[in-house]
Amino acid sequence: MPKYKNPTSFETVPFLFIMDTYTKNHIVNASEIDHLNHVNNVVYLQWINDISIEHWNKIATKKIKENYSWVAIRHEIDYLKSAFLKEEIILKTYITSLKGVKSIRKVEIYKKEILIAKSETTWCLLDAKTQKIARIPNEISILFQ
Numbered sequence: 540m541p542k543y544k545n546p547t548s549f550e551t552v553p554f555l556f557i558m559d560t561y562t563k564n565h566i567v568n569a570s571e572i573d574h575l576n577h578v579n580n581v582v583y584l585q586w587i588n589d590i591s592i593e594h595w596n597k598i599a600t601k602k603i604k605e606n607y608s609w610v611a612i613r614h615e616i617d618y619l620k621s622a623f624l625k626e627e628i629i630l631k632t633y634i635t636s637l638k639g640v641k642s643i644r645k646v647e648i649y650k651k652e653i654l655i656a657k658s659e660t661t662w663c664l665l666d667a668k669t670q671k672i673a674r675i676p677n678e679i680s681i682l683f684q
Contacts, residue, residue, distance in 0.1 A: 546551040552634055560633045561594035567626050584614060587646045587658050590630045601643045609642070609678065613661040620655040622648075628655070634683040640664050640672045642683075 553621035565586065588611065595609065622628055629649040636643040640663050648656040666673040 543587055544593060558629050561590065561597065563590055563593065563630045564630075565630060566630050567622050569624060572624050577623050579618075580618060583616060583618065583648065583656050583658075585646065586630055587614070587616070587632075587660065587667055590632045590646060590661065591644055593663070594632050599679070603682075604667075605676060607673060608665050608667045609662040609673065611660050612641075612663045614658060615660075616656060618656050620650065621648055622655055635659075636684060637675050637680050638680040640674055642675065660672055 551583060567578055571578050571633070591611075596604070599607075599669070605646070626652040627650075632644060632646045632667075634642055634644050642662045644662060645658050646658045647654055664673045664675050664679070665671065
């Protein structure tokens, strides 16, 4: 596995394949349907949270995850079209900004090639041990370049 120099500690750590966009497919199931027979709006928020966490878990090293965690401090969701039982949806997520203690993450949700929802979430980095806000270190920002 290729190596790179960690700019904050000068340790040699495994290089991670960095994806600009993380994508996941999902089939809508019965528990996600509301009284209007389409996916409940709260489910979209859960999908947004889930794909964000999956992306983080895929790219962050064990050491980084032991030292840091993220908390969502703001969600903005635009619901554009509905999704229904047994339809396949595609979720895509990517980071648009890392500054100070905050990260801006976008999620797009598609049915076939049609955008049905989009979100922008502000996440705040925490020190995992103290649960206090932490400035985003280079070892994290490099993951999203």
